[in-house]
Amino acid sequence: MQTANRLKKIPPYLFMTLRNKINEAKARGIDVISLAIGDPVDPTPQPVIDALCKAAQDPGNHRYPTDEEWGMQSFRDAVARWYARRYDVQLDPTKEIVALIGSKEGCHHFALGVINPGDTVLVTDPGYPGYKPSIWFVGAEPHAVPMKDENDFLPKFEDIPSDVAKKATAFYLNYPNNPTGAVATRPFLDELVEFARSNDIVICYDNPYSEVVFGVERLSFLNADGAKEVGVELNSLSKPFNMTGWRIGMACGNADIVNAMATSKANTDSGIFNAIQYAGIAALDECDNFSDEMLAIYTRRRESVLATLRELGWTYEPPKGAFYLWVPVPKGYTSAEFCAFLFEKCAVVIAPGAAYGENGEGYVRFSLTVGEDRLEEALRRMRENLPKLNFD
Ligand SMILES: Cc1ncc(COP(=O)(O)O)c(C=O)c1O
Numbered sequence: 001m002q003t004a005n006r007l008k009k010i011p012p013y014l015f016m017t018l019r020n021k022i023n024e025a026k027a028r029g030i031d032v033i034s035l036a037i038g039d040p041v042d043p044t045p046q047p048v049i050d051a052l053c054k055a056a057q058d059p060g061n062h063r064y065p066t067d068e069e070w071g072m073q074s075f076r077d078a079v080a081r082w083y084a085r086r087y088d089v090q091l092d093p094t095k096e097i098v099a100l101i102g103s104k105e106g107c108h109h110f111a112l113g114v115i116n117p118g119d120t121v122l123v124t125d126p127g128y129p130g131y132k133p134s135i136w137f138v139g140a141e142p143h144a145v146p147m148k149d150e151n152d153f154l155p156k157f158e159d160i161p162s163d164v165a166k167k168a169t170a171f172y173l174n175y176p177n178n179p180t181g182a183v184a185t186r187p188f189l190d191e192l193v194e195f196a197r198s199n200d201i202v203i204c205y206d207n208p209y210s211e212v213v214f215g216v217e218r219l220s221f222l223n224a225d226g227a228k229e230v231g232v233e234l235n236s237l238s239k240p241f242n243m244t245g246w247r248i249g250m251a252c253g254n255a256d257i258v259n260a261m262a263t264s265k266a267n268t269d270s271g272i273f274n275a276i277q278y279a280g281i282a283a284l285d286e287c288d289n290f291s292d293e294m295l296a297i298y299t300r301r302r303e304s305v306l307a308t309l310r311e312l313g314w315t316y317e318p319p320k321g322a323f324y325l326w327v328p329v330p331k332g333y334t335s336a337e338f339c340a341f342l343f344e345k346c347a348v349v350i351a352p353g354a355a356y357g358e359n360g361e362g363y364v365r366f367s368l369t370v371g372e373d374r375l376e377e378a379l380r381r382m383r384e385n386l387p388k389l390n391f392d
Helices: 005-009 014-027 046-056 073-087 103-114 131-137 162-167 186-199 255-266 274-286 288-311 335-346 372-385
Strands: 097-100 120-125 141-146 168-173 202-206 231-236 249-253 324-328 363-367
Touching: 005 131, 046 274, 073 097, 073 249, 073 274, 097 103, 097 255, 103 131, 103 168, 103 202, 103 231, 103 249, 103 255, 120 131, 120 162, 131 141, 162 168, 162 186, 168 186, 186 202, 231 255, 249 255, 288 324, 288 372, 335 363, 335 372
Parallel strands: 120 141, 120 168, 168 202, 202 231
Antiparallel strands: 097 249, 231 249, 324 363
16 A cells, blocks of 8 residues: 655654553553653643533534634634733734644644745754654655753754755744753744844744743743744643643734644644633633642642652753753663663653654653652652662
8 A cells, every 4th residue: 555755754653652662561560650741640620621511512513613724713812812911912813813723733734834845944953753744744854953951952043054044944943842841031032033034934933831931931932022923833722721632722923824824724624623612712711820720730740850860869950841851861871771771670651852853862851740649659669769870
């Protein structure tokens, strides 16, 4: 059977591989604890569930979704209110917002709506593994921009070769960052807009962790002057409201890009179930306290992991965002070897940095999305079962 050549470029999806490994071990009776995946186990807030149940009872919502390609006007209005309240960003819901089936889907429609075959597209390395497939699927080529610890895991624009910057047509970035936890600053966002403007590059700023910041301000790319002239921001209800399974998010910003993404969506899917959009409105309008409480929970979990890491010999300054800890591996291990070692000694799964790009080698990622009891058990096993680790 013929399958498309484009699929040959795509490496096995990290989390499928991890999930298979976890399932195999569980089938052998091992009590595996996964700190690998950024998928909160904590429940979705009740007002969201109630709104879904109520809307699902209305047969009017059983038909094709309203305003299929853009999302319901009332959902887009709620997005605009949330952005105004949480980020001080003003959006026109009639043309600057399109509803998405999550930010991952948005990465794809950005590519379909904006990128041409043969284009060069910048991606950060390490970076979210979802970007490259979207770029390959439209016949373009990703170009890795290294992110280094010494630059706070932010790209250094002056280090991007000028011929690459001139050739590139788009740039996918994400802060608070998966996997490093790094955050953007206002001066960085201004530089990004300037870089995009001077090189004619369209920005796809993927911001699903915008609510998860520790001791620094919540930032949208659209806070930067001129951001709407050069790009869009993707956001999602997945992470702030524990709604990964619900599949709802939004792209906001430049009206032409939003329109291009809506055109791509109109010719791909038929929109998001209205009842889920009503639930999304409840999340955006009624659950600010909930996302603040989740942040307090992540803060406590982070402190627990940090205390154990320090006890085990790590001297490590935690990042300021996202619910991940991006931790250097002890001497003598690659990232995959250290993950395998931890699994063997403790039946704890973490993500190897190399899976996020060449520059991810030397690091592993711990996710803070499991409940306290399982996290404490994983940490206890690490304290009790790991030998002395070498960091010199
Ligand atoms: C950087 C980044 N972008 C997008 C996504 C996907 O989010 P969504 O559930 O909104 O599709 C994730 C999920 O882990 C992510 O880490």
